[in-house]
Amino acid sequence: MHQNPDRSPFSPVNIGPLTLKNRFIKAATNEGMSAQGVPSRQLAKLHAGLASGGVALTTVAYCAVSRDGRTLPNQLILERDSLPHFKALTDAVHREGGKASAQITHGGCFTFIRERSTPRPLSASGGFNKIGMMSGMFLKQAMNEADMEQVVRDFAQGARLAREAGFDAVEIHMGHGYLLSQFISPLYNKRRDQYGGSLENRLRFPRRVLRAVLDAVGQDLAVVCKYSITEGVRAGNSAEDGAQIARMLEQEGAHLLVLSAGMNAESITTMFGSSFPKENRVQQKNPVIALAMALQRRMDPVVEFRELYLLEHARKVRAAVKMPLAYLGGAKSLASIEQVMAEGFDLVAMGRVLIAEPDYVNKLASGASRNSICTACNRCVAMMYTPGGTSCVLGQPGDAQLNSQRAAG
Template sequence: MKKAQPVSPSPFTPLTVGPLTLRNRFIKAATNEGMAPGGIPSKQLVRFHESMAAGGVGMTTLAYCAVSPDGRTLPGQIVLNEETQPHLRVLTDAVHQHGAAASAQITHGGCFTFIRERATPRPLSASGGFNKVGLMSGMFRKQAMSDADMQQVADEFVRGARLARESGFDAVELHMGHGYLLSQFISPLYNKRRDQYGGSLDNRLRFPALVLRRVLDAVGKDLAVVCKYSITEGVRGGHKAEDGAAIARILEREGAHMLVLSAGMNVESITTMFGSSFPKENRVSTGNPLIATAMFLQRLTEPKVDFRELYLLEHARKVRAAVKLPLAYLGGVKSLQSIEQVRGEGFDAVALGRVLIAEPDYANKLAAGASRDSICTSCNRCVAMMYTPGGTSCVLGQPGNARLNAQPAAVT
């Protein structure tokens, strides 16, 4: 008798994350959208996330909400404050109308910033000294955070989380990866401190863990508190997947409700993040010479990497073996077969970025049996489309609506 094949758990069952229950296991991953001119969420941003909710995801994630003006990396990013709150409420109301949840990714860029007007003489980071990111913006030095700086930034994360709650969000995602401020503490590439915040992995996690605890204390009974981090930094001298598993154990111990498993660094190893190179023929005219220069340098220095499905799975398995809390797998999911494999290996949710930019209704198509494979070609051009007038979009479809992208969300 032929042995029956095991059936992978369905991605269409509900998932409990802290106080939140999602209708299914599909999460729109945070992808910088370029839809908040002047820092104000636009009608195009609302349309973008509403399309994800209408397309069937359990939760959609609003990318990069800075907890302070200094926390931005670029001028056109949302700052969580009273000015943006009514516009954010329009977005969450639109998402909720379609039965999905909304998550706000709250973060601080640290020394990874191109904002020159700031409250401190130099961009804050885990350690001071030379700032390689600042080579393109003229901010050649960074400033090591003091205990007072850490308490202030932790306070800003708490205020941001509370404002997210008041704006109708169901979850907040603390960004601890990709080379932003909390990642700069975790990473041995950036953290050269010799006090209680440097050295061992436990010490390097001390400040990010403080932020997590403070946010949990403030909103954890009402909102899911999620952490996104880089399992591996993908660069010599950075942490590896074994360290990524240890980081997960620390975040689980501190009470995180779920982890989103990413990888790579914005400056040193962007191909690790996206699983493939940004080839020359995929250039998009950004209209911003600073960004164009950065993209050119990345193409010049990054190795050629060909895309493969589930490119982070071997690293993510180490995390799954190390912890029991819910995990969202992110990295190269492009087909029903991949989704079934990820679910079968014990990952609780599937986070999708480029696939949903290409097909916002991909989850609905899978549920109806109308599709198996995504149309996404992993060309990465949607990343550069963020800098176009209409914001992020897939080059296989229509560009974002530049007119709607110029209109504040809450203005009728």
């Protein structure tokens, strides 16, 4: 274990070509602030507020690299027409002294978009699509070499567009059951060619994507990978697998790993570290989302939140690699943040805590606070479907009017 009791969470850190003023990252969370498929003024305001609140790097979630790569209607897409709106967001963040990261992703078969260029949603393997039970797309399509090459190009182009839009980093989403995760996970990848079978083979395509992104922007932007260090479900990847995955991503040259966990469909409590309240499941106007949440509730066990709920798994990754790592999972007090730093993690990523208190980092730095007001109730997740987008139930809801306006006016 890498012990460093003297490391301060408020000290600067280098991530590839990027220098951050402190060790705090706003983790990617779906804010529901892209009603027209581009950043809204509310989304720009949110991320600017996080920067002014002390966060060094704020992550803009779920920027699809193609229209086929979207998971939900109106999801953010990195394409040329959307650049002025992304640029308005990054300019707002920079004015407040922060840096911005674009999370680039492709949903694969985890999608509710029926209008697409392929007959069926793409994935590592074909056959029955369990996600399609909620969207009517009951079959998925195994990717061939031409499909893979196109997706590699899409990720590289998405990264270049992110650079043009003023982002300081890109985060390649390799977790939670999206396309790259579908290759990594034995739950989804049943291939018998060079992209299936062993863990090394299952990482072959995600590594191609990482290499293409590094070649495209790695001299200018930090290239981050977010992945599930454990999938939290029988027959899925374990934390030991997560450590091996980290070694391979380190070998490929990633600048930073964000250590998440769980899968959207199979093990969402592993991701959040606690169960979702009943009202998150049943008070949804969108019937598809309501059904999805109801099914998850039936599948998931009741889990009580505890701080640093992923630390035992993350330690295995820390012991396996020397590269920078961002701990994610239940850090909601200065004591837990300092413990993460002392155990050798380079940064801490927080989601719910910073939705509850965008200025939490400044409060910690000034001594005004030690413990977050966040209760890890997970109600903020359901709030992303409200007109104002994601907000903490302990505070004010988002501004529905700003959320209906494009960031660049």
